[in-house]
Amino acid sequence: MGVLAEVYEKLNTCGRCGFCHGACKTYKKDGAEYMVSRGRVQLIKALADGKVDADHDYEDAINSCLLCGECAIACPSGVRAHELVLVARRDLKLRKGIKPFAKSLVLSSLTKPGRLSFGFGFFAGFGKKMLNGLASGMQFYRGIDVLTMPASKVAFAKQVPEVITVPNPKRKVAFYVGCFMNHSLVETAHSVVKVLTKNDCEVIVPREQPCCGLPQYVYGDFESAKAQAKKVIDNFGKYDTIITACASCASQLKKEMIELFHDEPAYLPKVQEFAAKCYEFSEFVAKELEISDKLKNETPVIVTYHDPCHMVRYNTITEQPRKLLKSVPRLNYVEMFEANRCCGAAGLVQAFYHELSSAITADKAQNIINTGADVVATSCPACMLKINSGLKLKGSKTQIKHVADVLAAALD
Amino acid sequence: MLSHSAIDKLKSICGEKDVITSKIGMYAYGYDGTMLWGVPEGIVMPESTQEVVDVVNLCREQGITIVPRGAGTNESGGSVPVDGCIIMNFSRMKKILEVDIENYVAIVEPGVVNWDIQEMLAKYGYYYPPDPASWKASTMGGNLGECSGGPKCFKYGVTRDFIYGLEVVLPSGKVIWVGGKDFSSEPMYDMTRIFVGSEGTLGFITKIAIRIQPVPAAKKTMLAIYNTPEDGSQSVADIVAAGIIPTTLEMMDNLIINTTEDFVHAGNPRDAGALLILEVDGHPGDMDEQVKTIGEIVKKANAREFKVATSADEVDKIWLARRVAFGSVARVRPNYGVNDITVPRSKFPQAIAGIEKVKKEFGVTIGTVAHAGDGNLHPLILFDQRDKEEVETVHAAEKELCKMAIALEGTVSGEHGIGLLKKPLMIQEYGPATMDVFKKIKRAFDPQSQFNPGKLLDL
DSSP states (O other): OGGGGGGHHHHHTOOOOOGGGGTOHHHHHHOOGGGSHHHHHHHHHHHHTTSSOOOHHHHHHHHTOOOOOHHHHHOTTOOOHHHHHHHHHHHHHHHHOSOSHHHHHHHHHHTOHHHHHHHHHHIIIIIHHHHHHSOGGGGEETTEEOSSOOOOSSOGGGTSOSEEOOSSOSEEEEEOOOHHHHHTOHHHHHHHHHHHHTTTEEEEOOSOOOOOSHHHHHTTOHHHHHHHHHHHHHHHTTOSOEEEOOHHHHHIIIIIHHHHTTTOTTTHHHHHHHHTTEEEHHHHHHHHOOOGGGOOOOSOEEEEEOOOHHHHTSSOOOHHHHHHHHTSTTEEEOOOTTTTSOOSOTTTHHHHSHHHHHHHHHHHHHHHHHHTOSEEEESOHHHHHHHHHHHHHTTOOOEEEEHHHHHHHTTO | OOOHHHHHHHHHHHOGGGEEOOHHHHHHTSOOSSSOOOOOSEEEOOOSHHHHHHHHHHHHHHTOOEEEESSSOOSSSTTSOOTTOEEEEGGGOOOEEEEETTTTEEEEOTTOBHHHHHHHHHTTTEEOOOOOTTTTTOBHHHHHHHTOOOTTHHHHOOGGGGEEEEEEEOTTSOEEEEEOSSTTOOOSSOHHHHHTTSTTSSOEEEEEEEEOEEOOSEEEEEEEEESSHHHHHHHHHHHHHTTOOOSEEEEEEHHHHHHHHHHHOOOOOTTOSEEEEEEEEEOHHHHHHHHHHHHHHHHHTTOSEEEEOOSHHHHHHHHHHHHTHHHHHHTTSSEEEEOBOBOOGGGHHHHHHHHHHHHHHHTOEEEEEEEGGGTEEEEEEEEOTTOHHHHHHHHHHHHHHHHHHHHTTOBSBSSSOOTTTTGGGHHHHHOHHHHHHHHHHHHHHOTTOOBSTTSSOOO
């Protein structure tokens, strides 16, 4: 039974009522029973009982889960299917390693800063030129707008001084940039620094920015995830306040890392102490800074907000970004339908199950378009990229921005 | 096993992606909301009436039986596979075909989820009243097959009261339309109602014309708390006797009050014997009068507390415990059996007493939630499915509850259907002469017993 034995009791609590069908986006799009939490949980239990094999179909059922956590809210029996899927992925990793090779390459590259810099650097230079030369039909690869996807030749953490000083520092914070923001959404990283420094925070941007380990964690490679966690703590543990503007990284630093080390009681207190010092960007700004008096804006703009799964369900940071957005003058905030539901990006699901993922993104894009908003703000680089692509595929001019970008623009 | 040629033919009808023969597919389509299990030979997911017809014809020629399925949330085994069958899963047939607000009609495909209709209708200020607890998951085809009810059904009626007409694929492969688009257009036999609740044993529904109606202009939500369940059930009878028809009359007993308190801390007193959630809706001018009358009635029935919600938050607070009732008991023991016995409203207090008796006799833990207005009770029996002996006791207790309901001139199934679980009890409820008529109806539609064989009745 392997690691599945750890959760066998929990697998048994699924009463098979099927209420998760209403919450599960992959089921809504696909319609097959093994594409919904009840089916996935029953299959994991069946594998533990030796009634099905860990074949390719099983892997697809387990790996196509968005891990959005919406089913856990709908479940009357309190089953947290996404957590059981995580264990099933770890079980798969132990049975047969990370497959296919492409996924394994992506995950391992994230743990090797050199390879990551080279990859994005190559893409920013030669790769884009190559794509530009191709027909415009190539703009969208697997539902992702690769042509206009930002990529930086030089990582953000190497563009700025290690310590960004301000005249009268009231606080000192370390900025955990996160791989995606460090190499791709560099402009957003600059926005984060701007918001913090304009509010009298001295910002430290350590040169070493190890991957938080979430991508490895969610595909069951706990060893790599733990190694990454330790690297992060080694590099950032000495600071009192650590801020990240990536919802997924924030969730990993604040919560999942603790989960990861529950079997290492000697190291666990260190992780808990570290996690308590980590903040998601809007969580920190809303709680600790008096920003609203400084915000200026002359041009009326309609803005809506998309809740990343890691903000709304893995953590409960929902009011803070809205409060910050609403504090911008002449910003007309409108709520979208199903703002808190997954956009379909879901880590590598968008790459390996792109039709499913893009169908989910199309709904999100439509909900955004229906608000008539000029800007959709959010707090997660992965959501930004995927939603941007979804909007463009629908021919929408609505711009996607990070909450930090919206605030930074109002601080000029 | 399905032959390769049969699989190829199914794929040529429905398309490669709409035919499933994988090992995990066979496993995942083996169950429904019960503990029953079967193994199908394959799963087809048609996307049009024509595909349904072609599959039905192919299966008839090859002697393959077909079990229809929506979301598989049913509580009676209706969509569990039988030996040698294929599953026809309607979840990809989910278009809302027409909304005719002027005539209060919508036409939908069977795979549309009840909730999706509600969301779509909300834009027009309309809704579809039947609201089973599974409404965010269950399909209209499934609701129709089981004749689902729900909290609002006391005032408005169950699924059968909201079906105008149906497109049906018969076991012969012929497509017929029964009923019409409005009340007056069904001369001849009431065929529509024969299909509602038939669990796919007579024909497969491919289009459903449903009655929709405007959302009432006003609604009031109330909570009454009692020392004993007897007092609570007396209120139910008194309110109805006073000529008031609440939209909702939900009751929870002491055990459920406590399990929900453990879970969500809704603020209900743990020593209460029962609570009633009451809702009335209609014209704004009528609300105060109805609330006043209900307040007087519940006080006369010894309610220790009576609250009227004055804000949306307070409405939510009143509903909080009820919404998590089922799940809260699942936190006490790993499994619970859901029953849906229904008795005449006037005999509701006797049914509550009957449940107490079963509890003592069989030594089982039962928490009761009830759509009290309908006399529809959900005694939830708590157990652990891995304890074989306990499972036997639970089954025996369930049988006793059903016998009690029949003795009170009620029914063993108010809204969850018959399927496999309640099939053996039908003879007690109806007697041999009526059962014989049912069998003749089944044979008339499905002489080869190709559609959902062995469900509802044995030929």
